[in-house]
Amino acid sequence: MSSALIDLVWQSTLETLYMVAVAGVISALAGVPLGVLLYVTRPGQILAQPVLNGILGIVTNVGRSIPFIILLVAIIPFTRMIVGSSIGTNAAAVPLTIAAIPFVARLVEGALNEVPPGLVEAAESMGATPMQIIMKVLLPEARGGIVNGLTITIVALVSYSAMAGAVGGGGLGDLGIRYGYNRFNPTVMLITVVVLVVMVQLFQSLGDYLVRKSDHK
Amino acid sequence: MISLEKVSKTYGSGARAVQALADIDLEVPKGTIHGVIGLSGAGKSTLIRCVNLLERPTAGRVYVDGQELTAMSAADLRQTRHQCGMIFQHFNLLTNRTVYDNVALPLELMRESRQTIRERVTPLLELTGLADKAGQYPAQLSGGQKQRVAIARALASRPKVLLCDEATSALDPQTTASILTLLQEINQQLGLTILLITHEMEVVKSICHRVGLISGGRLVEEADVGDFFTAPATQLGREFLDEFLKLEAPQALVERLLPAPTAQTHPVVRLTFSGDNVATPLISRLAREHGVDVSILQAKVESIQGRTLGLMIAELMGDAARTQDALATLQSFDLQVEVLGHVQRTD
Numbered sequence: 001m002s003s004a005l006i007d008l009v010w011q012s013t014l015e016t017l018y019m020v021a022v023a024g025v026i027s028a029l030a031g032v033p034l035g036v037l038l039y040v041t042r043p044g045q046i047l048a049q050p051v052l053n054g055i056l057g058i059v060t061n062v063g064r065s066i067p068f069i070i071l072l073v074a075i076i077p078f079t080r081m082i083v084g085s086s087i088g089t090n091a092a093a094v095p096l097t098i099a100a101i102p103f104v105a106r107l108v109e110g111a112l113n114e115v116p117p118g119l120v121e122a123a124e125s126m127g128a129t130p131m132q133i134i135m136k137v138l139l140p141e142a143r144g145g146i147v148n149g150l151t152i153t154i155v156a157l158v159s160y161s162a163m164a165g166a167v168g169g170g171g172l173g174d175l176g177i178r179y180g181y182n183r184f185n186p187t188v189m190l191i192t193v194v195v196l197v198v199m200v201q202l203f204q205s206l207g208d209y210l211v212r213k214s215d216h217k
Numbered sequence: 218m219i220s221l222e223k224v225s226k227t228y229g230s231g232a233r234a235v236q237a238l239a240d241i242d243l244e245v246p247k248g249t250i251h252g253v254i255g256l257s258g259a260g261k262s263t264l265i266r267c268v269n270l271l272e273r274p275t276a277g278r279v280y281v282d283g284q285e286l287t288a289m290s291a292a293d294l295r296q297t298r299h300q301c302g303m304i305f306q307h308f309n310l311l312t313n314r315t316v317y318d319n320v321a322l323p324l325e326l327m328r329e330s331r332q333t334i335r336e337r338v339t340p341l342l343e344l345t346g347l348a349d350k351a352g353q354y355p356a357q358l359s360g361g362q363k364q365r366v367a368i369a370r371a372l373a374s375r376p377k378v379l380l381c382d383e384a385t386s387a388l389d390p391q392t393t394a395s396i397l398t399l400l401q402e403i404n405q406q407l408g409l410t411i412l413l414i415t416h417e418m419e420v421v422k423s424i425c426h427r428v429g430l431i432s433g434g435r436l437v438e439e440a441d442v443g444d445f446f447t448a449p450a451t452q453l454g455r456e457f458l459d460e461f462l463k464l465e466a467p468q469a470l471v472e473r474l475l476p477a478p479t480a481q482t483h484p485v486v487r488l489t490f491s492g493d494n495v496a497t498p499l500i501s502r503l504a505r506e507h508g509v510d511v512s513i514l515q516a517k518v519e520s521i522q523g524r525t526l527g528l529m530i531a532e533l534m535g536d537a538a539r540t541q542d543a544l545a546t547l548q549s550f551d552l553q554v555e556v557l558g559h560v561q562r563t564d
Contacts, residue, residue: 116307116309118305118307118309119309119311121271121305121309122303122305122309123322123326124271124298125269125271125298125301125302125303125380126298126299126303126322126323126326126374127294127295127296127297127298127299127323127326127327127374128295128326129295129326132326136322136325136326137311140311140313140314141311141312141313143313214313215312215313216312216313216354216355216356217312217313217356
């Protein structure tokens, strides 16, 4: 394996990590609150707002139903507004983030759904405000489920980032397609796949470890 | 201390409306332990949730310590809830908090300082016998220990009232007894008013001063515990008592019972004694004075809130005239006599 190829793989690995990290952090920052909102505004919940809940639900579902490759191209004007360019690694991070936010939100909502309603009732009986219930009961009790959801999101982002090549975003997926597939170079194809597999394994193991550490169920 | 006035609760509306509570009037004086007993679906849980407004009544008023909860703003209600501790059947502890932090939770919600929290939590852990478990998580505790944590947590805000929602229903009999003892100590030492709901007569018998019987969303009977156990006023009360005392005639006997006496039958009676009568040597008197032999089929003596309760199912053996005399004598005493039926004599 030539040193040029090693350089290329290393460069692509960093690009993938960069896109996944940016999209992962921002989608968590936006997706967790959105997931909480989806949960607490449900009818019968602590901040029941059926109309708002319906609207949020529809927006989230729309976000989740658009195929990523279409989203990538469709939001180019928005991407240009945010990062000043529609091509490159930064430009790929924008649609990745947009796609991941509703994904995270639904996973967080699901994790909150697993918190026994009795715990919320107990907190209410102690005179907790809705905000206190969210911060001291719902989020801490759903911590394991939320960390698990974020792990799933990270792994999904690694996979989605392979499509970033379509807007010149680079990364391992792009490398595999251009060198491995288009130029029919099985070595490059194999290397990128192996690196991706190792990466996903590491993320999943780290996630599992954090879930175990954060949950005392 | 707790007062419910004409409290009703209806779920749903129109044709699908279900009335869970109807015109409940309930008064729990300061420092007493009041039990409400009923079958599943009778409205017990809804009743206790209406006291701290976890369920808002559709009609009626709720007072705790003279303040009307049903007229309060959400913020005032939250403040008042600090004065109403509550414990639950399934404990409802936060799994990701240690024992110490669970007990500290109500104080954190009241934004107390770390210092105050420590000063309050430590003695509560000692009171509930959990001092050595402070750093453990609920998953590491037994059911009884979890309920102790829940009790300590409910007491942390120094409430005037403790609401217990089936607090011992998920525990085995021994653990139940230790939790009930703890509740009794809290009542006596802290002067806390306790309202508890349960389906277990054992709980009522062990610690309650007064008891209400709920059925179909209505309080159908209310009495001092001693009176309720010796002479329940309603059929349902009697069923609860029978089930508790397990004093039913044996099945083989029930099958032989005839509704009306003939010359060839003996009466079978159920006697309920209370107070001093238990000590009276009735049986030997019947034999001596009436020449009637008494065959005891089942008997039981219980001590309830310092009062003694005796129950007996017996066959009065002798000819018809004598057994009639014996029955009349029994009825002249201060005890309850119920003729269950008559059996064919075998002598």
